[in-house]
Amino acid sequence: MTHDAGREPSPKSWLAAHAAGQRRWLGLAATAGVLVGLLTVVQMVLLALIVSRLLVDGASLATLSWAFLSLVVVLVARALCQWGQEVAGQEASLRIRQSVRGELLDHLAAMGPVRAGARHSGGLASQLVEQVEALDGYFARFLPQLRLSVAIPLLILVVVVWLDWLAALFLLLAAPLIPLFMALVGMGAERLNREQFAAVSRLSGHFLDRVRGIATLQLFHRTREAGVEVHEAADRYRRLSMRTLRLAFLSSAILEFFASVAIAVVAIYVGFGLLGYIDFGPAEELSLFSGLLVLLLAPEFFQPLRTLAQHYHDRAAALGAADGMLALLGEPVREPADTEVRALPAGRLVVLERATLAHPGRGRVLGPLTLEVATGETLVVTGPSGAGKSALLHLLAGFVTPDEGERRTQAGLKFAWMDQRPVLIHGSLADNLRLAAPEASEADMQQALERAGLAELMATLPQGIDTRLGERGSGLSGGQAQRLALARVFLSDAKLVLLDEPTASLDETSEARVIESLRSLVEEGRTLVIATHHPALMAMASRRLALAEGRLQP
Secondary structure, three states: OOOOOOOOOOHHHHHHHHHHOOHHHHHHHHHHHHHHHHHHHHHHHHHHHHHHHHHOOOOOOHHHHHHHHHHHHHHHHHHHHHHHHHHHHHHHHHHHHHHHHHHHHHHHHHHHHHHHOOOOHHHHHHHHHHHHHOOHHHHHHHHHHHHHHHHHHHHHHHHHHHHOHHHHHHHHHHOOHHHHHHHHHHHHHHHHHHHHHHHHHHHHHHHHHHHHOHHHHHHOOOHHHHHHHHHHHHHHHHHHHHHHHHHHHHHHHHHHHHHHHHHHHHHHHHHHHHHOOOOOHHHHHOOHHHHHHHHHHHHHHHHHHHHHHHOHHHHHHHHHHHHHHHHHHOOOOOOOOOOOOOOOOOOEEEEEEEEEEEEOOOEEEEEEEEEEEEOOOEEEEEOOOOOOHHHHHHHHHOOOOOOEEEEEEOOOOOEEEEEOOOOOOOOEHHHHHOOOOOOOOHHHHHHHHHHOOOHHHHHHOOOHHHOEOOHHHOOOOHHHHHHHHHHHHHHOOOOEEEEEOOOOOOOHHHHHHHHHHHHHHHHOOOEEEEEOOOHHHHOOOOEEEEEEOOEEEO
16 A cells, blocks of 8 residues: 655555555454354244244243244354454454554665664554554454444334334434444544554553663663653553443443443333223234333344443554554655666666755755765775765665655665674674574584684683674674675675674774774775775775765765
């Protein structure tokens, strides 16, 4: 499903668009539900007939064996239809949730790691998991029930009109009260659900920040205060959840009250009519069969509306979740230009032609800039902090699309990326190395680690490359993490290596080893683009560029 950033859809229209894509399964669920309602009417007719024949006509049980057998068949068929309704609704919900999650992931991929990285990973995880799952009840239960809440009461109303039009009038007058209160309650429930989803996203990010910084918190003896902050954030979420539940239970109680009152009015009418105290309208024609059938159908008339009221909080939860997801989908995404429209000059890997780049809230951070990166060169980019060095690397890597101008790359170009905070996953050393080369053998990985200067470390690890790392490479020093990232570069067959301050925050020994490993990449004939302030890295340059305020300096 496409999303037009120029015209923001409302949560209702966005949900309706996804529902339209699964019209077949949702229609099947509604059809099964209508059959359940029809079989329920047949069941009540059989029950009323059996009681009337036994008590009024004095029939024997043997003569009514066909009615009992029919009742058993109806009960089995009704159970099968209920099962079919549930299965069809769940299938529709599953497919829609897969589609929504894919839409979110595609949009994050289109945003690129730079713009997507501006959002907290804990909040994104909450949206991709909890907010998407919050759509389940809306599509699996509420939407099919919305159709059933109209179809089944109309079916029962027709039957009751045939039996006693005055009883049908009582049901018809009471029916609008339930949707009216559902709408009133839904206004508050939707707002509470939006606040609840926002709170759980903040709580996810807050907790993740504290977990990631646990070593620093322990170092400065601030773990107690951090625990109190997490507890307070969780308590705020608890209070919001309880407010939502309180509103849901209160609304259910009110709706049950009105439904019970309406059923009681019908019961009083039928009772007094059978006793002969009411001689108005069709009351004189009431029999045990018709009166009992009206009484049996009265709760079933309100049951679809009561079930819809029970699932109405699913609608509020879905609208609240959709509001948050639409905010993410509303993030601007520029369509990537065709990077291979024209052939590149011989020996060129990446070409920028009058490319510019802007960031929200900061304006233009780079360009207009024209640049060619040649095969085998070592290009060093220098400049003060904020000059646009990292932005240039992001543009060369294709992490962002130029706002103006053009970026072209060699067909099939593979590149490797490394900065001062390499991405390391919670897993073994081998798992981290295979991010660059999934099919790499153990011997290849060992060789890459040795080339990156990690032979001494490997000798001290009893589990070797199967040694587990903690969150963000916990267990390795900064220099060791950098060299592990370099080992990934050695394993890859990338022609272009982009490095953003690769030796920042390293001690002299680690720094020297990283630079030595980079020199071996140069000897392999790989193309390096390095953004740095470090003199030793500048000395490696075959070409140097100076940036200031996003522009090349002579």
